[in-house]
Amino acid sequence: MTKKIKKVFFIITMGIMLISLMTACISQPTRQYDKNIFALDTIVTLRVFGDRSAKKAMDRVADRIKEIERHMSPSLEGSDVIKINQAAGVEPAQVHEDTFYVIKKALEYGRLTEGVFDITIQPIVELWGINTEHAKIPSEEEIEEKIALVDYRKVRMNEEKRTIFLEEKGMGIDLGAIAKGYAADEAVRILKEAGVEHALLNLGGNVITIGRRPDGNSWRIGLQDPRTEETGQDHFGIIDVADATVVSSGDYERYIKDVYKKTGERYHHIFDPRSGFPAQKGLIACSIITSSSIDADALSTILFIMGHEQGFELIDQLGSAEAIVVTSNKEIYTTEGLRDSIISSNDYYRIVD
Amino acid sequence: MRKTRKLTLMALIVSQALVLHYIESFIPVLAPGAKLGLANIMTMVTLVLFGFREAVLVVIIRSVLGPLLGGSITGIVYSLSGGILSGIIMSILYLKFETYFSLMGISTAGAVFHNIGQLLTASWIFGSIGILYTYLPVLMLAAIITGNFNGLVTHYILGYLKDRLRQGG
Amino acid sequence: MGIGIKGKKLKIGDVLVYIFIVLLTGLSFMGLKIMAGQGDEVLVQIELNGRALESIKMRQNWAEDFREIRVDTGQGGYNTIRISSEGVDIVDANCPDKLCVHSPTIKVPGQSIVCIPHKLMVRIIGNSQVDNAVDDTAS
Incomplete structure (x- = not known):
């Protein structure tokens, strides 16, 4: 009799072990969900990893970004x-x-x-x-x-x-240099509150990462080559990040194409408020890597307008962000904390210490 | 069993495990990692004759010395992880649930977990769980064959040994 | 003494071991499925000592990417990797155990072949886990 009980007990234990082994692997399928929307005058791509609740959070993010657009669109x-x-x-x-x-x-x-x-x-x-x-x-x-x-x-x-x-008639504000950053911070807040551990967002070139990739590696983010038509390369550098946002500014995105074709001069969209002309401080591209997107968005514009030396001084002073710049002399400069983490396979530019 | 007698027997078992390990390196493998695992026979013999601690000891000594005989130093880590895991599993099955398992079943389970241990180690060292998924199916099939074979051999060896040991007092 | 003597009969626990084996095999196939990722971009990546040596972007028709790559693994070691319409295979190596040469041919994202003595890994990476390529570009 006791032997029989022992036998039954044994079979049940083995059964439970097997089932728990199975469910451990099946019940939590980490899937990838993608969504593309057009908002804030740009393409927003959302990539979220997780279960169905992650997908729902992603949909809420899309709604939230649309809402922010309704408030801040020019x-x-x-x-x-x-x-x-x-x-x-x-x-x-x-x-x-x-x-x-x-x-x-x-x-x-x-x-x-x-x-x-x-x-x-x-x-x-x-x-x-x-x-x-x-x-x-x-x-x-x-x-x-x-x-x-x-x-x-x-x-x-x-x-x-x-x-x-x-105060004055004729004045106007443009939140183009900061609204995307705010939207990104909101997106991160919503996803994190929903328990999302891995996500990759791109708001018109601003890349935002949550956690690491599902495979445990850092996210690998390319930095747009500002002279891709000359170099034939996509990136001037690559950087591995986790839980960080990477925002770039440059003269290569929006500029007066007709004038450029005729004279080779780029009149781009990042204006120096002191001169009223496109910023001319010797930079053709710059990127900010930090944890807050609104800061990253503002700082990348500031860095581009201020130029390498003054800009780096400010960023060092703030102490919460890292930066990398590409000068018109094809030189790359980085802040202290980035020096060893930038991967460059692009021979067109030279990294200067 | 007297202490010296036990010590002598253990030494014999370890050396036999090593010899089997060495012989095996000459037997061509048909599938990756699908070795016969002959040394496992000695682990099981130890388990039945002496018990858990002795079995694990044999596994450890064999895993450390084996790769030095024929193989690379990096092999030690794999032998150890596979050997210890399978040793533990076989001990549990044999010592706690002996009524429900034949020696072949225990040996097969040992082979399965030997492979799992090694694959997990490889996955960890190479940083790719894909290794586990790639090799597991073919190794599981191999484990059924080698496990049953080793279990059968162990059965005969134990039958023979038990008689001899009894005779020797 | 024949099959079926005392102590060699199939017992209930043995059956459970076989069930366990079947489940585990099923799980690893499922694991591969999950790892495979979506999309049709597939990369063959060769890693030595944890560092990516080469990433080959595969075309739809693998036969077009046919090649043999001989990887020098240091200290006179080498592995020859063949990419063909069959998939990826290590066809030759001078490692002591030659396990990599006997490894199964891989073709599905998530799968990998390793040569443990040479610390070499060849793996297939699907769209969602492309490693050497960037995940995204900041512009």
């Missing part, structure tokens, strides 16, 4: 940005808390850089019209007229009423 009717610009010099405009937060953050960077980062650059952006049909090089007078309207100190914020007021 072209969508009824967006906060359009409301603020239309009410410039007239009255304060009430905005959504997302917009308020982003503007607040942008003005902090404005103060930190004494106007190198300036969201009131909108009149200059509009004047040059880069990436539109009427792109042209404006006259000195036109630029002088518009640059007078660019001043981040003339943005008034009312924390209580959540309003933004531009």
Whole structure:
């Protein structure tokens, strides 16, 4: 009798062991989910690893990005940005808390850089019209007229009423250099709250990683070669990251193509708010690697405008980001922390220590 | 069993395990890693005659010395991981559940876990779990054949040894 | 003494061992499926000592990528890897055990062949786990 009980007991234990072995492998299928949306004037690709709840979180991210776009788009009717610009010099405009937060953050960077980062650059952006049909090089007078309207100190914020007021008529803000960063931070927050451990997001060239790749390796991120038509290469460098965001800026994305064809000069879309001209500090590309996307977004623009030396000084001072720049002399410089982690297979550029 | 007698027997078993290990390196393999695992016979003999601790000891000595005889130093890590894991599994099955398993079954389970141990080690060292998945199916098939063969041999050896040992007092 | 004498009969536990083997084989096939990833981009990667030596992007028709690669693994060691329409195989090597030469031919993403003495691994990487290629580009 006892022998029989022992036998039954044994079979049950073995059965349980086998089943638990099976379920351990089957019940948690880490699948890959992909989603592409068009938002914030660019293509957003989401790649999330996990179970069905990860997929649901990914869908929420897509909705959230669309929502942020509705508030911060420079072209969508009824967006906060359009409301603020239309009410410039007239009255304060009430905005959504997302917009308020982003503007607040942008003005902090404005103060930190004494106007190198300036969201009131909108009149200059509009004047040059880069990436539109009427792109042209404006006259000195036109630029002088518009640059007078660019001043981040003339943005008034009312924390209580959540309003933004531009002091002068004709002023305008453009959140293009920071909205994507905010959207990325929100995406990361939503995914992490849903327990997603591995994800790779790309918001129009801003790459955001959560955790490592599912296989345990770091994510391998290529840095866009700014002169790919000359070098025939895709990347000027490659970097392995985990839980980090990589944001690049450069003169290669948007510039006046007609002028470039005729003269070889690139009038690109990153303007120096002090001159009203595209930034000319000897850089053709730069990338920021850090954990916060909104910071990365702002810093890459700042670095590009400031140039290598001044820019690196600021980044060292902040101490929370790493950077890499490509100069027009085909030289690559990196901050201290990146020196050993950059992989370069591109002989066109030279890494300078 | 007297202490010296046990010591002598253990030494004999270890040397036989080593000899088997060495002989095996001359037998061509048909599938990767699908060695006969003849040395496993001696592990089982030890397990039956002496018990768990002695069996694991034989495994460890054989795993360390075996690769030095014929093979590379890196082989030690693989022999050890496979050998110890299979030794533990066989001990559990034999000592706790002997009623439900034949020697062939225990030997087969030992072969299976020997392979699992080695493959996990390789997967870990090379950083690719793909190794486990690639080799496992073919090795499982091989384990059934070699496991049964070794189990059968062990059965006969034990039959022979038990008589002799009894005679010797 | 014939088959079936005392102590050699098939017992209940033995059956469980066989079931376990079948399950494990099934699981490893499933593991391969999961690892295979989606998409049709396939990479054959040769790694020595954990470092990628070569990554070959395969075309749809593997026959077009036919080649034999002799890898010098240091200290006079070598392995010859053949890529053909059959898949990837190590066809020759001077390692002591020659296990890699006897390894199965691999073709499915996730599979790998190793030569333990030479610390060489050849593996097939599917779209979702392409290693040497970048995961994404910051632009």
